Amino acid sequence: MAVERLLVPLSDTVTVRQTVGYAVQSGLERADSLECHLVVALPYDDAVPESARQREDADDLLSRARNWVEEDAGDADVTIETATLGADEYLFGPRDYAEIFDDYAAAQGIDRVVLDPEYQPGVTARILQPLERELDRIGLAYDEAPVERSTRRGRLTGSEDFDRLFATFMVSYGFYLVLGDPTYWFDLVTGAAVAGIVAVSLARVTFSVPLDRVQSPIRVVRFALYIPYLLWEIVKANIAVSAVILRPSMPIEPTLTQVDSRVRSGLPLTALANSITLTPGTLTVRATDQRLLVHTLIPAAREDLFDGGLEKAIRFVFYGRESAAIPSPRERDDAEIVGGDEL
Amino acid sequence: MIEPTPLQVTLETVRFWAIVVLLGLGVFFTLVSTVGVLRLPDIYARAHTASQTDTLGAGFALAGVALAFGWQHAAVYTVLLLFFVFITNPTAAHAIARSAAETGVEPVLAEEGETDESAADTEGETR
Amino acid sequence: MTPASLEDVFLVAAGLFVVLAIAMFYRAVVGPTTQDRLLAVNVLGTNTVVILALLAAGLDQRWFLDVALIYALLNFLMSVAISKFTVERGGVL
Amino acid sequence: MADYDDTYTESQVIMTAVKIIAPFTLTYGLFMTFHGGDAPGGGFQGGTIVGVTVLMLAFAFGIEPTRQWLRNSFITGIVTGGVVIFGAIGLGMIALGGEFLEFYKLKAVFDIKPKWGLEAVEIGGISLIVSGVIISLFFTMAAGFTPDRRSGTGGASGVDIDDAPDAANAEVSDDD
Numbered sequence: 001m002a003v004e005r006l007l008v009p010l011s012d013t014v015t016v017r018q019t020v021g022y023a024v025q026s027g028l029e030r031a032d033s034l035e036c037h038l039v040v041a042l043p044y045d046d047a048v049p050e051s052a053r054q055r056e057d058a059d060d061l062l063s064r065a066r067n068w069v070e071e072d073a074g075d076a077d078v079t080i081e082t083a084t085l086g087a088d089e090y091l092f093g094p095r096d097y098a099e100i101f102d103d104y105a106a107a108q109g110i111d112r113v114v115l116d117p118e119y120q121p122g123v124t125a126r127i128l129q130p131l132e133r134e135l136d137r138i139g140l141a142y143d144e145a146p147v148e149r150s151t152r153r154g155r156l157t158g159s160e161d162f163d164r165l166f167a168t169f170m171v172s173y174g175f176y177l178v179l180g181d182p183t184y185w186f187d188l189v190t191g192a193a194v195a196g197i198v199a200v201s202l203a204r205v206t207f208s209v210p211l212d213r214v215q216s217p218i219r220v221v222r223f224a225l226y227i228p229y230l231l232w233e234i235v236k237a238n239i240a241v242s243a244v245i246l247r248p249s250m251p252i253e254p255t256l257t258q259v260d261s262r263v264r265s266g267l268p269l270t271a272l273a274n275s276i277t278l279t280p281g282t283l284t285v286r287a288t289d290q291r292l293l294v295h296t297l298i299p300a301a302r303e304d305l306f307d308g309g310l311e312k313a314i315r316f317v318f319y320g321r322e323s324a325a326i327p328s329p330r331e332r333d334d335a336e337i338v339g340g341d342e343l
Numbered sequence: 344m345i346e347p348t349p350l351q352v353t354l355e356t357v358r359f360w361a362i363v364v365l366l367g368l369g370v371f372f373t374l375v376s377t378v379g380v381l382r383l384p385d386i387y388a389r390a391h392t393a394s395q396t397d398t399l400g401a402g403f404a405l406a407g408v409a410l411a412f413g414w415q416h417a418a419v420y421t422v423l424l425l426f427f428v429f430i431t432n433p434t435a436a437h438a439i440a441r442s443a444a445e446t447g448v449e450p451v452l453a454e455e456g457e458t459d460e461s462a463a464d465t466e467g468e469t470r
Numbered sequence: 471m472t473p474a475s476l477e478d479v480f481l482v483a484a485g486l487f488v489v490l491a492i493a494m495f496y497r498a499v500v501g502p503t504t505q506d507r508l509l510a511v512n513v514l515g516t517n518t519v520v521i522l523a524l525l526a527a528g529l530d531q532r533w534f535l536d537v538a539l540i541y542a543l544l545n546f547l548m549s550v551a552i553s554k555f556t557v558e559r560g561g562v563l
Numbered sequence: 564m565a566d567y568d569d570t571y572t573e574s575q576v577i578m579t580a581v582k583i584i585a586p587f588t589l590t591y592g593l594f595m596t597f598h599g600g601d602a603p604g605g606g607f608q609g610g611t612i613v614g615v616t617v618l619m620l621a622f623a624f625g626i627e628p629t630r631q632w633l634r635n636s637f638i639t640g641i642v643t644g645g646v647v648i649f650g651a652i653g654l655g656m657i658a659l660g661g662e663f664l665e666f667y668k669l670k671a672v673f674d675i676k677p678k679w680g681l682e683a684v685e686i687g688g689i690s691l692i693v694s695g696v697i698i699s700l701f702f703t704m705a706a707g708f709t710p711d712r713r714s715g716t717g718g719a720s721g722v723d724i725d726d727a728p729d730a731a732n733a734e735v736s737d738d739d
Contacts, residue, residue, distance in 0.1 A: 172590045178419055179594050186597075194593040202586050205620065238372060238399045245379040245392060254388055254452055270579035277433035280395045283387060285440045287576050295387040295440070295450060359476060366483040366524075370490075373517065377490045380497050380513060386505045389497070393513045404483065404520045408527045411476060420535045421523060427542050427584070428519065434580040435512055435549035441574055442553035443505040536595075540612065543588055547615060550577060550622050 004031035007110040009101060010040050010065055011119055012057065015145070019116040020065055022145040024072040026114070033077040037108060038065045041085045041097055058084050081108070098134035105140055113142040164207040167216075169199040222317045229313055233279055237301060241280040244298050253299050256285070259292045259335045261311055262326060268318045275310050293338075302337075306330040362407045369404030376400055385451045386443045390436050397432035401425065480528030484521050491517040504556050508549060515545030581623035588616045596690040610690035614697030621701065630702055638702075642695035649688030 004027045010016055020038075027034040040058040062082045069080050085100045101113060119131065135142050173195035180187035244252060263272050273284040276294060281301025286293035296302040308328040315326065329335035347355075372395050379392025405425045412418040491514050498510035519538045526534035589612075596609030621629040 168586055172586050175587055175590050176594055178423065179591065180598070181416075190597045194590055194597070197593065198586050198589050202589060206582050206586050234398050238395055241379075241392065241395065242372065242375045245375055245382065250382060252383070252388060254385075254450060256450060256452065265575060266579055267583075270576045270583075273437060273576045274430070274433040274580070277436050278394060278398055278429065280391050280398070283390050283394070283440055284437050284576070285387065285444050287437075287574055293444075295391070297388055297391045359479075362476065363479055366479065369520070370483060370486045373487060373490050373520075376513065377493050380494060380510060386503055386509065389506065389509055393509055396513050396516050401516055401520050404487070405523055407483075408480075408523045411480070411527045417526070417532050417535060420532075420539075424519070424523065424535065424539055424542065427539065427587075428516065430580060430584060431542060431546035432512075432516060434577055435546050435553075436509075437574065437576050438550045438553040439505050439509050439512065442508075442557050443503065445557040446503075446505070448503050448505060539591070540608070543584075543591075543612070543615070546584075547619055547622075550581075550619075554622055 003033045003035055004028075004112070005035045005037065005108065005110045007037045007039065007101065007105055007108075007113045008065075009097075009113070009115065009119060010038055010061055011116065012061055013116055013119065015116055016061075016065070017068060019114060019145040020068045021072050023114040024069055024078065026143070028073075028076050028078075033079075034073070035079045035081065036069055037081045037083065037104070037110065038062055038069070039083045039085050039101075039104060041100060055084065094131040094134045097131055098138050098140070101135070102138045102140050111141070113140060115142050115144045117144055161203070163211045163213065164203040165199045167211060168203040168206055169195045172198040218320075219318060222320075226313055226317045230275055230278070230310075233275075233304075233310065237279040237281045237304070240298065240300050252297055255296050255302060255337050257294050257296055257302060257305065257335060258338050259294055259305065259329050261290050261292055261329070263290065263311065263314055263318070265290070268314055271317070272311060272314045275314065276305070279304075279310070306335045358410065362410050365403045365407035365410065369400050369402070369407065372396070372398075372403065373400035386448055387440060387450045390440050394433065394436055397428060397436070401428050477528050477530070480524050484524040484528060487517055487521045487524065491521070505553070508552050508556075512545060512549045515541065515548070519545070578623045581619050585616055585620060588612060588619070592616060592694075593690075596685060607689060607693055609685075610693030611697060613690065613694040614701075617694075617698045618701050626702070633698065638695050638699050641691050642699070645688050645691030645695065649684060649692070652684050652688065 006023050006027050008020060008023045010020075023036060024034065027036065040061055042054050042058060062084070066080055066082060069078060083104070085104055086096075104110070105113065113135065115132070132142065132144075173191050176191035176194055177187065180191065182188070244250065261269070261272055263269050269287060269290065273287045273292060276282045276292070277284045279301070281297045282305050283295045283297075284292055285295050294305060296305060306329055308326075308330075311329065312326065326332075376392050376395040379395070380389045383389045383392060402425060405421050405428075409418040409421040409425075412421065494510050494514050494517065498507050498514065501507050519542045522534050522538035522541065526532060526538070592609045592612030592615070594609070595612060617629065617633065620632075
């Protein structure tokens with residue numbers, strides 16, 4: 001008697017209920033007995049303050065999903081397993097997710113993965129397309145649940161699109177009026193036209209991640225607070241580096257270091273990498289996912305990097321004050337000096 | 344022609360010397376950066392000091408320009424220029440360093456001693 | 471009272487920046503790697519932006535600032551384009 | 564080390580930086596286009612910056628996705644639209660009894676400053692032509708460099724043929 005083992009990664013989306021339903025139904029069509037593994041992948045590890053809330057949400061989602069499976073299964077022979085994955089590591093890109101699913105699948109003898117088309121783990125944007133590619137690469141069989149979502153989705157992206165268009169329009173119009181003369185009618189009219197063109201053509205490019213009406217303005221304010229701090233760091237680092245360069249013996253000590261940062265991809269990572277490059281003495285050579293390869297010129301700059309001041313500041317900008325209080329890269333053992341081979 | 348009040352004269356003098364100091368600092372940090380680019384052993388180390396021109400060299404000089412324009416439209420323009428430089432230059436430095444890493448330019452590292460320098464240079468010649 | 475006019479200060483500063491930019495040419499010519507040259511040219515570009523801004527103040531020509539802004543943009547584009555090109559020669563571009 | 568795939572060709576640091584500055588450069592390019600009469604700039608410079616914005620996006624996101632985002636027909640449309648507007652304004656002046664592109668007739672007939680005629684040519688004609696030509700030249704060159712796209716360049720080369728007279732046209736218009 002065949003047993004079908006299914007892995008269903010869950011996230012809190014509109015279509016998660018239908019996905020679970022499809023998983024149970026399709027599993028029972030293929031075999032008499034079904035073993036349904038419901039898992040939630042946690043994006044954060046324990047070192048990060050957000051992880052406690054994520055874990056609560058995950059447990060809540062799992063218990064709901066367990067009820068759904070029991071409801072759909074009826075009298076059929078269905079075993080339910082639930083798990084939370086990735087609690088001990090910081091999951092970053094689709095590749096990380098694909099790998100933990102693969103590990104779990106190998107350990108439990110999973111036959112097939114049923115994916116929610118809207119799968120959206122934790123805080124990151126929708127990653128399904130790249131996740132499928134990574135699963136293909138690993139060679140794990142998956143199946144996308146056929147779900148109905150058109151109506152809901154249209155409304156949702158409608159409001160998101162408006163936010164993006166509006167934000168791009170305002171940025172562009174503001175910039176235009178700064179360039180031109182805000183009291184001249186010609187500039188006011190052409191500015192509106194130009195901002196319209198820019199908003200329509202670039203809104204989806206610039207704001208590839210949906211905006212949050214509450215959080216996004218707060219982030220802008222916090223970013224403004226971050227600028228003086230960054231400038232102060234730059235001045236300090238400049239003086240230190242200048243002192244080294246102008247000394248005739250030039251006591252530099254170049255090292256390559258690898259730092260696993262705890263910021264998300266996209267804007268936070270770019271802000272961190274550019275801040276690191278902007279402070280003389282540290283230079284981001286490579287940024288693959290959250291792993292930064294940083295070249296440091298003098299020991300003082302390396303110590304600053306390992307103390308993670310900039311990282312905490314970036315976390316403050318994007319995730320708020322509570323999130324800024326994380327252990328430094330040195331304390332959580334994410335910073336190491338590597339040789340030239342790592343390039 | 345109205346005779347300027349003593350306060351105005353003092354303010355002008357202060358502004359003048361503030362501009363001189365800002366420009367002097369800008370020139371100084373650019374000088375350090377130039378010396379660094381000429382002296383330092385490899386591309387990665389040079390990129391560090393190049394960012395000094397981008398940050399404080401350009402920063403102080405443009406601050407001096409903005410101060411000279413005072414409360415005018417052009418001052419806003421200068422700040423905008425500075426902001427633009429601050430966003431683009433680290434990205435450019437990262438792009439250059441990354442391209443060096445991708446093409447296999449070996450960094451000179453402290454642990455491996457100075458003998459590596461000549462090796463890295465000769466390897467670079469072939470490109 | 472001030473010992474010199476503000477315009478002269480800006481012109482002198484611009485001259486100093488030009489001298490430093492010429493010194494930077496050494497690295498642009500000598501290399502040894504493509505990236506070294508690219509970096510030197512990038513720094514030269516930043517210097518040019520600053521010189522243009524200083525001249526804008528010194529000669530009171532506002533529109534030099536427009537040129538400086540464009541120059542900064544092209545400088546960025548050049549660095550990204552060439553560094554991409556050196557990596558993927560014959561690839562994407 | 565890095566295995567490039569077609570949609571993710573650059574370091575995401577560069578990609579995000581380009582995303583941030585793209586709206587600003589596009590706005591600036593259009594600003595220059597609109598301020599040709601009384602400030603440095605004009606259709607040529609503005610059009611070039613608009614074109615450069617697209618090139619920048621292409622560097623960061625990869626050329627193929629950008630080409631899909633900006634369809635060939637769209638670029639051809641921009642260029643031909645520019646030529647049509649340019650020609651229409653120029654011939655319109657003849658219709659008003661003047662020479663080709665003689666804006667003083669505007670003053671005589673409609674009581675509009677001749678400056679606005681020049682503005683209209685700069686905005687409607689030249690900027691569209693220049694930006695379209697820059698973008699299509701870039702895509703044409705890029706298509707030539709990619710080995711596996713040799714057969715699929717029909718659309719791009721079609722644009723290229725269209726461009727030749729436009730470029731000549733644009734150069735002529737520099738004189739006025």
